[in-house]
Structure formats: structure tokens, C-alpha cells
Amino acid sequence: MIALKIVLITQGVSRVVQPLLNSKHDLVGVIESATRDAIKRKEPNYLYKIARQLYSLVKKQEKTLKSLSDDKKIPYRYMLSSSDEGLEQWLKSLQPDLIVVFSMSQLLKENIFTIPRLGTVNMHAAMLPDYRGPNPDVWQYINLEMNPGVTIHYIDKGEDTGDILNQERVNIPLGTKSSDRLNKLIGKVGVRNLLKTIDELAGNIANPIKQPQQSPTKRARKINPEEHKKIIDWQNWETSHIWHVLRGTELWLNALEQPKGFYKGQRWSVGNYKILDEQTKPLETIYKNGKNYAVATKDGYIELNLNFSIKKLLLAVIK
Numbered sequence: 135m136i137a138l139k140i141v142l143i144t145q146g147v148s149r150v151v152q153p154l155l156n157s158k159h160d161l162v163g164v165i166e167s168a169t170r171d172a173i174k175r176k177e178p179n180y181l182y183k184i185a186r187q188l189y190s191l192v193k194k195q196e197k198t199l200k201s202l203s204d205d206k207k208i209p210y211r212y213m214l215s216s217s218d219e220g221l222e223q224w225l226k227s228l229q230p231d232l233i234v235v236f237s238m239s240q241l242l243k244e245n246i247f248t249i250p251r252l253g254t255v256n257m258h259a260a261m262l263p264d265y266r267g268p269n270p271d272v273w274q275y276i277n278l279e280m281n282p283g284v285t286i287h288y289i290d291k292g293e294d295t296g297d298i299l300n301q302e303r304v305n306i307p308l309g310t311k312s313s314d315r316l317n318k319l320i321g322k323v324g325v326r327n328l329l330k331t332i333d334e335l336a337g338n339i340a341n342p343i344k345q346p347q348q349s350p351t352k353r354a355r356k357i358n359p360e361e362h363k364k365i366i367d368w369q370n371w372e373t374s375h376i377w378h379v380l381r382g383t384e385l386w387l388n389a390l391e392q393p394k395g396f397y398k399g400q401r402w403s404v405g406n407y408k409i410l411d412e413q414t415k416p417l418e419t420i421y422k423n424g425k426n427y428a429v430a431t432k433d434g435y436i437e438l439n440l441n442f443s444i445k446k447l448l449l450a451v452i453k
Contacts, residue, residue: 135337138231138252143167143213145237147199149321150257150328154234155206157329159336163228164203165221167238168214216243225249232335234328235289236320239268247289252335254289257328259319260354261301262287263345266294267354271312275382276365277351278375281305284324286331288342293353297342299334300327308374309381311404362388368417373431377407380429380436390429391420393440402427405437 141163142154154161203210211224222245225233233247233254247254260270261283274282283303288296304323306315334340357365366376366389380389381404393400405426415421415430420438428435 135333138332138336139229140332141165141225141228141230141233141250143233143235143238143242144199145169145239147197147202148237149316150234150236150325151199151202153325153329157332159332161206161208162230163209163211163225164199165211165213166199167240168212169239215240216246222246222249232332233289234332236324236328241293242289244291255286255299255328255331255335256289256294256296257320257324258285258287258294259316259324261285261303262294262298263349264351265354266349266351269356270354271315272357272383272387273351273354275379278378279306280308282319284319284327286324286327287345295345295347297344299331299340299342302327308378311381312383312385315382357387359388363391365389369432371431373407373409373434373436376431377404377436380404390418390438397440400440403439403441405439407431407434407436409434 135158138159139162140154140159142151142161143165144150145167200210200212209224209228211221213221225246226249230250232250232252235242235254235256242254258266258270259282260266260274262285265273265279270282273279281303283301285294285301286299287294287301288299290296302323304319306318310318331340365387366379368376379387380402383389384401384404390402392402410433413430413433415435417430417432419430420427421430423435423437427438427440429438
């Protein structure tokens with residue numbers, strides 16, 4: 135089996151970077167896809183610039199995708215759009231056999247994903263054709279999807295509609311936090327299937343399977359800010375269901391009123407839950423509960439903790 139020349143498109147030092155670096159294949163280029171916030175952001179103001187500099191100092195010990203690429207002497211490019219001027223020529227100059235995509239904020243255009251002789255593959259954190267779209271994680275939490283999966287598929291003109299190369303399900307226990315879920319779903323199952331797919335493509339033994347035209351689930355879209363507080367059905371959901379969603383999405387979903395004032399930018403850390411014989415607090419109320427806090431459900435409460443972090447404070451300003 136020959137070693138493939140691979141270009142990776144991802145955001146930050148994602149869970150696929152090191153496994154690809156450690157593989158038998160050659161990473162000949164890295165493209166960092168801008169986040170949706172970065173694409174939408176207007177000209178930064180003075181406060182933003184100061185906060186960005188302070189945040190850089192806080193993060194100075196952390197490796198960025200660019201610094202890692204520089205250390206490994208791998209050509210690096212930052213991409214706001216697949217229409218970026220010079221991107222097509224830059225990619226062609228690297229002569230990749232394959233482009234690997236994981237975690238990007240936009241769809242690739244055909245003139246980009248058709249450059250490699252073996253095409254472009256994407257790792258999607260769901261069992262396609264279920265949960266097509268940019269944000270499958272939150273919808274799988276909401277729908278109590280306890281046996282999600284990962285799909286490696288070709289990129290085509292559609293959104294997560296390309297032929298499937300490999301996929302696998304895995305059990306995620308109730309209440310698993312996002313980072314632990316992704317470590318298992320992506321870091322173990324996903325990476326294993328991605329490397330298997332690359333080897334199969336290199337050995338010319340891949341067996342792509344065509345997807346059905348329609349998905350059985352609604353598009354896994356990004357939740358708009360005004361929808362965050364409407365996601366949870368406090369009247370009808372069991373406490374365990376609410377707890378599962380709050381714990382899993384505590385880093386990004388504002389289903390709860392987040393701390394304000396001095397604690398602006400801090401986020402609730404979701405602890406355990408307890409069922410009560412009788413609920414005396416109004417639903418969704420956040421109240422002091424001993425040394426910490428809690429939010430009331432129809433038949434109990436969910437523990438909330440607050441740990442101050444300078445990093446989170448700065449992130450609140452620069453986002």
C-alpha cells in the first residue's frame with residue numbers, strides 16, 4: 135500500500151490532527167477553516183483588540199494549528215471561504231491524493247473538492263443519512279440519541295449527501311458531557327474509521343455506498359440565539375432528559391440564564407440531579423442551593439456550579 139499525500143481541512147488542533155500526523159500517510163498541507171463567528175465578525179473594536187491580546191497571553195502555552203504546522207514544516211493556510219483567492223492554485227501546487235475534512239463551517243465548492251485524484255472525504259459526527267447538517271451534536275442530545283455514530287463519506291455538491299465509505303455506532307451514556315462524548319465518538323470510533331478509510335482508498339479496496347436522497351431526520355442546523363431558551367420542554371420532559379441536554383451542551387447552549395455582571399462570560403457547570411417528593415420552586419428557577427446553585431425541574435432539581443475563569447471572561451469579549 136502506498137502512502138497518500140493528504141491535505142487536512144479542520145478547525146484548530148482537532149482530534150484528527152495527531153492521528154494523521156502519526157499515520158503512515160503524508161500530511162502535505164493544512165487548511166484551517168474559519169469559524170462561523172470569525173466569518174461574520176465585523177472590523178474589531180478597541181476593546182476586542184485588547185481582549186484578544188490578553189487572551190493570546192493566557193493561551194500562549196497552547197499549541198495552535200498554525201504553530202503545530204510550522205513545527206512540522208507543513209504548508210498552512212487560513213480559509214475564510216472555499217472561494218478565497220489563490221486557494222485553488224495553492225491546493226493544486228501540493229498535488230494531494232486526498233483531502234480530509236473534519237469540522238469546518240462551510241461547504242466546499244466543486245473546484246476544490248475535485249482537485250485530489252481520490253477526491254475529498256469528510257468525517258461527520260452522525261450515522262448518515264441521519265442528522266445531515268452542521269450541528270448534529272446538539273440535536274442528538276435533544277433527541278436522546280444514545281447510540282450515535284460517525285460516518286466517513288465522500289464530499290459532493292450536497293450537504294453530507296456523498297457516498298458512505300465507513301460508519302460505526304457507539305453507546306453514549308446518559309449525562310455524558312460534550313468533551314467526553316467527542317473523545318469517544320470522534321477520538322476513538324471516528325479516527326479509527328477515518329484511518330481505515332484512508333488505507334482502503336490507498337489500497338484501492340474502498341466500497342462506497344450511495345446514500346438515500348432523503349434523510350429520516352430534520353436538518354441538524356445551528357440553533358439561533360433566540361431559540362436557546364425554547365429548546366427544553368420544562369413542563370413535559372423528565373428531569374433526566376433535561377439534565378442530559380444541559381450537561382451535554384453546557385459549553386455553548388444558553389438554555390439557562392447565564393451568569394451576569396462580574397461573572398459575565400462564565401458558564402454554569404452542570405452537576406448531578408435529584409428527584410424530590412414535592413417541588414416547591416417554580417420551573418426553570420435558578421436558586422441558591424447550599425454552597426452552589428440549582429435549577430428547578432417539575433419533580434426535582436439539577437445542580438449548577440460556578441467556577442470563575444479569566445479565560446472565559448476574555449472569550450466573552452472577543453467572541
